[in-house]
Amino acid sequence: MTEEPRLSEQEIIERLAPTLSRTTRIRAVAALLAGMAGTVFVSTLWWSEPGPLPGHTHLAFALFTVFCLLWTGYGGWLLTRRVPLFATDQVIAAWISLAASLATTAVVAVVAVQRGTGTGPALAVGGLFIAGTLALTVRAHARRAALLRRMRELTGRDHR
Structure with a gap:
């Protein structure tokens, strides 16, 4: 053989x-x-x-x-x-989403204040989006860390 x-x-x-x-x-x-x-x-x-x-x-x-x-x-x-990206793409997408959620919430809150309509609903909805994207960002970083840790175990080398 x-x-x-x-x-x-x-x-x-x-x-x-x-x-x-x-x-x-x-x-x-x-x-x-x-x-x-x-x-x-x-x-x-x-x-x-x-x-x-x-x-x-x-x-x-x-x-x-x-x-x-x-x-x-x-x-x-x-x-x-x-x-191989080792979930770098997920980390980048999560950060873009988080930044967009934060900025959009801030803009909507400023507009609500200027119009005198109250910021409660704007901050509540924006807060939900921010919480969701923050959770995705934490999950993406954890997944990337796990993949890099596994690769180090397999290769004995550090890839960042």
């Missing part, structure tokens, strides 16, 4: 975790398309508004445009990866 060639630890890891799984590819395309569509929609809406807009409205449109561009960049970045 012939003996099969031995694989290195790195080759085993690469075979176990495909570089870009079908699910990851779908998520990347969805983030890219949603980010592009959002950027076009928000910026078109922003620039087509008649008359001068208040400063806080410009700030809100700018923030929403930036977050859409972040999702576009995230989707493009994810599609170009050719190495």
Whole structure:
């Protein structure tokens, strides 16, 4: 009988975790398309508004445009990866979501104060979104740490 060639630890890891799984590819395309569509929609809406807009409205449109561009960049970045990510993509997505939730809640609360409608509902709904994205961020960091720990066990090397 012939003996099969031995694989290195790195080759085993690469075979176990495909570089870009079908699910990851779908998520990347969805983030890219949603980010592009959002950027076009928000910026078109922003620039087509008649008359001068208040400063806080410009700030809100700018923030929403930036977050859409972040999702576009995230989707493009994810599609170009050719190495195992070890859940880095999940950590990045979680941080974008958390930042968007925080900024949106702040903008909505400021608008509520300026209109005198009360901040209770805005802060309650925003708080739910922030709590959810914070939980996802903590989970993404834990998953990444577990994957890196497992890789160190298998290879004896540190990959950050």
